[in-house]
Amino acid sequence: MKQHSGALGRLATLKLLAQRFAFLSLVMASFALMLLGKADTVLVERIRLVVEDALAPILDVMSRPAGTIADMVSAVHDLAALRAENVRLREENIKLLHWQTVARQLDNENRSLRSQLNFIPDPDPSFITTRVIGDTGGAFVHSMLVNTGTREGLRKGQAVIAGEVLVGRIAEVGARVARVLLVTDINSHIPVLIESSRAKAILTGDNSDRPRLNYLSPNTNATPGDRVVTSGHGGAFPPGVPIGVVASVQDGIVRVEPFVNRHQLEYVTVVDYGLAGVLPSDAAAAEGRER
């Protein structure tokens, strides 16, 4: 009897040891994955995309009711703010009409000057508009999933805009889903210009809602209210896409308030500028293999 319970006890100890071992090896596996993510980004990205592609239909369906609820909420808001909104729009319309006249004049002038100079215009971009199916909220990553992929011609590095303003760039692209890295993400670096002074800088996200302007030449001074637009350097983005305004300048750190309203993004537009992105595009190679 004593022997029997001793054997059982040993068995239990062994089982506990096995469980501890399994737990520890899983913990080690987590660390190994983190290292792998640093070492072999291509492999890790491929794993991500396979899973994301498989989940895309589910996320697509789940994102629809959220849109409906948001529509209802905004409908109520709109009704309440109708009168004030009307007054504001009237004022804005007067201003815009003025701007329209100015723009026409400038357009004419520009066209005549271009013809005199034999100016070769930038290639016309083409656009793909796609629905946002996932918004990975939270403090760690600022990205979104859209339900368009290589099948529709998306490529890594393309600029993503909403209306006229920059949202981010395509960071990963699968067959039917792509991840948009927002300008506020810690891994986002975008070559920009301060519109008025034409000073170049790199807009770097840090996961706060106001990205920083880095590498701004020391003899230029940014003042709050200056508009920041893409510079088009590096060939990734079309030039002149508005991003935001300088919000604060403190101790040499310039922060930019982006124009984009993250919660309002239901559809976004991917700009194919006809130029190769900053990142080597493995999607194009994969496309070639498929054919």
Next chain:
Amino acid sequence: MKGSLWKRMDLWVRQILPAGSTLLLILVNVMPTRLPGFAPVAPLLPLISVYYWAVYRPELLPPPVAFGLGLLTDIIAGTPLGVSPLVYLLLLGMTSSQRRIFSGRSFLVAWWGFILMGTACMVLQWGLVSLVFGQALEFRSVLFELLMTLSFYPLVSWLFARAQLALLKRA
């Protein structure tokens, strides 16, 4: 025959409830809410799920399952691969070893437990992500996300308790 089929289905549903509900919360977490200002501080709902089941039914959420769920979280949310598996595993391990303190007590004790564990998890995740990215993330937004997660605990745990009563306590 019919009875046994139902029984098997019943058993299957019961066993899949912890993992299934965590999976659901992972997917809900990336749903675009379109609420102004919500996205940057969206709560990490799966943490609540892992904690809840670690307290009440740890045998239904074994470490390999938690690892898999963590992997899926990282893939969908775009966080560096390996961060969430580690966080879920440690949350599961810590909580289930201390579960005698939390389970069978009042709701407030369980919530208090989650406040401790959730804070530890969030700090750990902040450290790991900062390490992988090679620069310290802003802690303020992590703090807000933590507060959101902690305040969502009552709602989610109430839903889980209903599900647990309906599915797990029967028979």
